Amino acid sequence: MTATCLASTGNSVIGVDIDAQKVRALAAGKCPIFEPGLEELMQAQLAAGRLSFTTDVGQAVRQSAVIFIAVGTPPRNDGSADLSNVEAIISGIAPYMDSSRVIVIKSTVPVGTGQRMSDLLMDLTAHPFSLVSNPEFLKEGAALEDFLRPDRVVIGSDDPDAIQMLTELYAPFVRTPQTILVMSREAAEMVKYTSNAYLATRISFINEIADICAATGVDIAEVCNGIGADRRIGRDFLNPGVGYGGSCFPKDVQALIQVASHAGCQANILRSVHERNEHQKLALAEMVLRRFGNDLTGLTFALWGLAFKPNTDDVREAPAIRVIQRLAAAGAQLRCYDPRACRNAAAMFPENAAIAFVDDPYDAVQGADGLLILTEWSEFRTPSFDRMRSQLRQRVIFDGRNLYQLATMQRQRMEYYSIGRPGILPPTKPNNSHAKGLGSSSAAGVMET
Numbered sequence: 001m002t003a004t005c006l007a008s009t010g011n012s013v014i015g016v017d018i019d020a021q022k023v024r025a026l027a028a029g030k031c032p033i034f035e036p037g038l039e040e041l042m043q044a045q046l047a048a049g050r051l052s053f054t055t056d057v058g059q060a061v062r063q064s065a066v067i068f069i070a071v072g073t074p075p076r077n078d079g080s081a082d083l084s085n086v087e088a089i090i091s092g093i094a095p096y097m098d099s100s101r102v103i104v105i106k107s108t109v110p111v112g113t114g115q116r117m118s119d120l121l122m123d124l125t126a127h128p129f130s131l132v133s134n135p136e137f138l139k140e141g142a143a144l145e146d147f148l149r150p151d152r153v154v155i156g157s158d159d160p161d162a163i164q165m166l167t168e169l170y171a172p173f174v175r176t177p178q179t180i181l182v183m184s185r186e187a188a189e190m191v192k193y194t195s196n197a198y199l200a201t202r203i204s205f206i207n208e209i210a211d212i213c214a215a216t217g218v219d220i221a222e223v224c225n226g227i228g229a230d231r232r233i234g235r236d237f238l239n240p241g242v243g244y245g246g247s248c249f250p251k252d253v254q255a256l257i258q259v260a261s262h263a264g265c266q267a268n269i270l271r272s273v274h275e276r277n278e279h280q281k282l283a284l285a286e287m288v289l290r291r292f293g294n295d296l297t298g299l300t301f302a303l304w305g306l307a308f309k310p311n312t313d314d315v316r317e318a319p320a321i322r323v324i325q326r327l328a329a330a331g332a333q334l335r336c337y338d339p340r341a342c343r344n345a346a347a348m349f350p351e352n353a354a355i356a357f358v359d360d361p362y363d364a365v366q367g368a369d370g371l372l373i374l375t376e377w378s379e380f381r382t383p384s385f386d387r388m389r390s391q392l393r394q395r396v397i398f399d400g401r402n403l404y405q406l407a408t409m410q411r412q413r414m415e416y417y418s419i420g421r422p423g424i425l426p427p428t429k430p431n432n433s434h435a436k437g438l439g440s441s442s443a444a445g446v447m448e449t
């Protein structure tokens with residue numbers, strides 16, 4: 001995204017990766033991830049000759065004034081950020097530096113990393129450099145829009161020349177000069193983790209409130225609207241669901257807990273946010289087990305949505321993956337559909353005969369004993385309930401994203417369970433021996449996760 005967008009404003013950009021296959025695909029105009037609009041913009045930059053891809057670090061370093069580091073910083077076993085990729089880049093670029101460079105860390109890294117990398121590079125090169133923290137805030141699924149029209153660009157540096165250079169690079173994307181926030185390198189590093197930790201906290205918070213609403217017979221949607229109207233609170237990131245996933249929130253919350261712990265701080269809120277989310281990811285699977293019993297042998301479930309959010313094919317830490325594992329372990333057969341993420345999800349379940357991935361949402365539903373919805377893709381919002389009714393063996397929907405109105409589900413004669421709202425019970429008593437219902441006083445039955 002960074003390479004493509006910087007090229008789109010006229011810069012010459014060389015993208016480097018150690019993954020030769022990825023580089024070949026990129027050079028041929030094939031984007032290895034699905035992100036709306038990215039592939040087309042990337043192809044245009046390749047065609048214009050402003051963007052190229054290589055595995056040759058030396059060539060890229062010699063030709064570049066600014067070097068962006070955007071490698072992965074995955075979690076170690078204890079949750080702390082693994083910085084070995086960033087260190088590898090610093091060591092890898094040093095031999096090719098033949099004059100001064102601005103080095104920009106875009107990867108999400110714990111506070112103090114910029115200083116450590118600066119010290120490391122200082123030992124490896126005699127040439128002057130400036131090491132800047134410039135964290136990335138884009139949202140997967142809307143990354144292009146976020147890069148082209150950012151809420152803010154954070155530049156962590158005290159070097160006026162480096163700050164000027166980055167300000168000029170970002171100038172075409174920012175609406176007002178106030179969008180660029182210059183601060184210390186350490187503050188910039190903390191801003192990134194704090195932003196993600198705060199957003200994750202809102203999600204875990206509203207999921208907890210959803211439990212209380214369900215247990216007390218209140219509709220969480222009304223509560224969200226009520227509190228969201230307060231400008232101090234706002235309505236964004238207040239949707240109850242199956243928990244946050246993806247490559248950022250889970251790892252960044254855990255990494256911040258480790259940063260806190262090394263600094264001698266407690267981070268009790270962050271620990272609770274993480275624990276709550278781990279539990280929430282299985283909320284839908286638990287509902288299924290309560291409804292059908294612990295042994296799901298002989299039952300088939302359709303799953304709609306595998307990506308951790310809509311408009312991406314990313315299944316890293318996706319709640320759907322946990323739900324599939326849990327239900328398959330209980331003996332269920334699963335038929336899964338996602339508009340974009342089937343290939344990535346299938347790669348996580350090689351040769352598992354109980355789990356099928358299909359190309360059509362209604363193929364997934366055919367003959368199933370229930371439908372689970374894990375991702376709020378637009379195409380799931382207005383399905384054909386007539387078709388669903390005729391294809392489902394048992395007309396039960398477990399909606400992890402609260403896509404449908406309760407009144408609609410009642411009218412459509414569906415048995416319906418969602419997050420933080422009363423369940424809609426079957427219009428007639430199910431004749432299946434597995435059917436247990438979630439209790440006649442629906443709310444408590446549905447939502448104890």
Ligand SMILES: NC(=O)c1ccc[n+]([C@@H]2O[C@H](COP(=O)([O-])OP(=O)(O)OC[C@H]3O[C@@H](n4cnc5c(N)ncnc54)[C@H](O)[C@@H]3O)[C@@H](O)[C@H]2O)c1
Pocket residue numbers: 016017018019022070071072073085088089106107108109136137138139140247248
């Ligand atoms: N994905 C997001 O939405 C997002 C948003 C904001 C910030 N970030 C941060 O950006 C960073 C990258 O995230 P990602 O999701 O793109 O990761 P990713 O794992 O999808 O991609 C990282 C790439 O770096 C390459 N790489 C690893 N070591 C290398 C080396 N020594 N030299 C060259 N290339 C190397 C890998 O081959 C891979 O292609 C992380 O720190 C992440 O926290 C990601």
